Amino acid sequence: MIKLRNVSKIYPNGARALIGVNLKIAKGEFVFLVGPSGAGKSTLIKLLYREEIATRGQVLINNVNLVRLKNSQIPALRRNMGVIFQDFKLLPNKTVFENVAFALQVIGKNKKEVKESTLTVLDLVGLSSKVNAFPAELSGGEQQRVCVARALVNRPGILIADEPTGNLDVDTAWGIVDLLDKINKYGTTVVMATHALQIVEQMNKRVVRVEGGKIIEDKAEEEVRLGI
Amino acid sequence: MAFNSVRYILVQGLVSLKRNVWLSLASILTVAVSLILLGSSIIFLANTSTIAKTFESQVQIAVFLDDKLNDGQVTAIQNRIKNLPGIESVTLTTKEQALWDFQESMSTTSLLEDLGGINPFPDKITIVATDPKLVQGIASQVEKISGVESVRYGQGILEKLLAFTNWLRWIGVAVVAAFAFAALLLISLSIKTNVNSREKEIQIMRLVGASNSFVRWPFIIEGLVVGLIGALIAVAAVGFAYTWLLQYIISSLAFIPVVASQQFLLMVFIIMILGGMLMGTLASVISVRKFLRF
Ligand SMILES: Nc1ncnc2c1ncn2[C@@H]1O[C@H](COP(=O)(O)OP(=O)(O)O)[C@@H](O)[C@H]1O
Numbered sequence: 001m002i003k004l005r006n007v008s009k010i011y012p013n014g015a016r017a018l019i020g021v022n023l024k025i026a027k028g029e030f031v032f033l034v035g036p037s038g039a040g041k042s043t044l045i046k047l048l049y050r051e052e053i054a055t056r057g058q059v060l061i062n063n064v065n066l067v068r069l070k071n072s073q074i075p076a077l078r079r080n081m082g083v084i085f086q087d088f089k090l091l092p093n094k095t096v097f098e099n100v101a102f103a104l105q106v107i108g109k110n111k112k113e114v115k116e117s118t119l120t121v122l123d124l125v126g127l128s129s130k131v132n133a134f135p136a137e138l139s140g141g142e143q144q145r146v147c148v149a150r151a152l153v154n155r156p157g158i159l160i161a162d163e164p165t166g167n168l169d170v171d172t173a174w175g176i177v178d179l180l181d182k183i184n185k186y187g188t189t190v191v192m193a194t195h196a197l198q199i200v201e202q203m204n205k206r207v208v209r210v211e212g213g214k215i216i217e218d219k220a221e222e223e224v225r226l227g228i
Numbered sequence: 229m230a231f232n233s234v235r236y237i238l239v240q241g242l243v244s245l246k247r248n249v250w251l252s253l254a255s256i257l258t259v260a261v262s263l264i265l266l267g268s269s270i271i272f273l274a275n276t277s278t279i280a281k282t283f284e285s286q287v288q289i290a291v292f293l294d295d296k297l298n299d300g301q302v303t304a305i306q307n308r309i310k311n312l313p314g315i316e317s318v319t320l321t322t323k324e325q326a327l328w329d330f331q332e333s334m335s336t337t338s339l340l341e342d343l344g345g346i347n348p349f350p351d352k353i354t355i356v357a358t359d360p361k362l363v364q365g366i367a368s369q370v371e372k373i374s375g376v377e378s379v380r381y382g383q384g385i386l387e388k389l390l391a392f393t394n395w396l397r398w399i400g401v402a403v404v405a406a407f408a409f410a411a412l413l414l415i416s417l418s419i420k421t422n423v424n425s426r427e428k429e430i431q432i433m434r435l436v437g438a439s440n441s442f443v444r445w446p447f448i449i450e451g452l453v454v455g456l457i458g459a460l461i462a463v464a465a466v467g468f469a470y471t472w473l474l475q476y477i478i479s480s481l482a483f484i485p486v487v488a489s490q491q492f493l494l495m496v497f498i499i500m501i502l503g504g505m506l507m508g509t510l511a512s513v514i515s516v517r518k519f520l521r522f
């Protein structure tokens with residue numbers, strides 16, 4: 001589903017964020033990206049949703065090379081993936097419902113579809129009672145749930161998360177990770193960059209460790225479980 | 229594009245106008261002021277050009293002929309002048325005609341007797357040049373023709389008039405250009421403020437896979453509506469002001485040749501409205517481009 005072949009990313013200012021990265025993620029996997037700050041995690045994630053373009057190598061999603069993707073094809077790519085961030089990126093003047101519905105409206109869905117899908121996904125993330133609240137009236141965890149709902153409302157095959165729990169306390173963070181796990185169990189591929197080692201250790205999922213722009217360790221689920 | 233999308237885009241364009249009501253009003257006012265200046269400039273330019281043309285067309289060369297010439301010689305001189313380059317028309321006023329005209333203007337019938345039987349008027353040829361700039365050259369050539377007594381064309385005055393009318397034209401063009409530029413700058417500035425205030429919204433739209441046109445269109449609609457409303461205000465203002473000014477000039481400064489035709493005003497108004505819409509659209513396209521990598 002996701003394949004990186006010998007990928008390097010050098011920013012215009014000369015910063016070498018990724019160097020010769022190879023990575024394969026199968027459909028339905030749950031993968032943690034870990035590593036110190038500045039390791040290149042965010043860069044890797046940006047390559048996946050084509051916010052940045054690899055300087056060298058191939059970034060393949062469903063066998064489409066994003067390096068060659070035309071700008072006009074970016075919307076189609078992003079409609080098949082949800083992205084969430086540390087800062088939630090919610091619109092403060094829209095309600096919870098409107099924030100989620102927005103993602104469907106701007107890709108041209110009709111009113112009925114928008115309403116049904118939005119209410120369904122808000123139920124999934126456990127926010128049915130907060131439909132008409134504004135972001136400022138929600139806790140951090142609840143705001144991140146709105147973001148998850150918005151990322152999922154279009155039923156994408158891939159969910160990408162860049163430090164989604166970075167702004168949350170441990171308990172709330174666990175709530176979000178459990179939610180992502182649940183979504184993964186429904187069949188969505190999840191890639192999550194994080195600093196929260198405690199969570200990573202307990203989750204028993206594949207862990208890809210990045211440092212200095214290189215993948216220095218790639219532990220599969222089984223190895224994590226066995227503590228190899 | 230599907231009906232849903234069109235409706236969404238229209239609603240978004242209008243909602244954002246309402247949401248940022250002060251910013252929208254500021255933009256509309258900017259457009260209106262700019263277009264008032266633009267419209268006034270066009271009207272000013274048209275009038276300047278008409279005044280200049282009127283003055284210029286009044287420049288003629290009067291050629292006075294020797295008293296002793298016979299009819300054949302007069303015709304010959306007339307023909308020589310006709311063959312010079314840059315001649316629009318050549319009209320002969322015979323001494324008899326001149327006397328007759330003068331007598332008419334004096335409301336008398338016995339002028340010739342009063343003057344003791346001698347007609348003091350010379351034969352006169354009036355030349356109109358195709359271009360007032362050629363007048364001086366033509367005059368000096370005509371002076372050299374034998375049988376020509378004297379040539380008058382308002383020497384000195386003409387040169388000054390030409391310089392003045394040229395100057396007026398350039399001022400007109402400069403004023404239009406300056407204000408058109410200022411208008412574009414101002415609208416694009418206020419739309420840019422608007423786009424910046426919605427940077428997050430655009431970012432999210434792109435993130436969830438909205439097409440570029442979907443992101444761009446609400447802003448274009450917004451710009452278009454701002455431009456249109458601004459233009460309508462400007463048209464009303466310029467329309468009232470010019471009508472009032474025309475009435476004043478026609479009633480008390482009738483010698484100034486003003487442009488008062490309905491068609492001309494209609495044309496100016498259409499230019500203003502199209503200009504407003506174009507400026508609004510252009511300004512939004514320029515302002516959102518930064519967020520969309522085409
Ligand atoms: N837009 C950018 N321009 C220039 N350098 C950047 C940019 N984004 C990240 N970098 C650099 O690339 C390296 C990797 O950064 P990043 O991918 O954000 O790491 P992480 O998310 O693991 O903290 C860092 O050295 C960072 O300074």
Ligand SMILES: [Mg+2]
Binds near residue numbers: 162
């Ligand atoms: Mg990062």
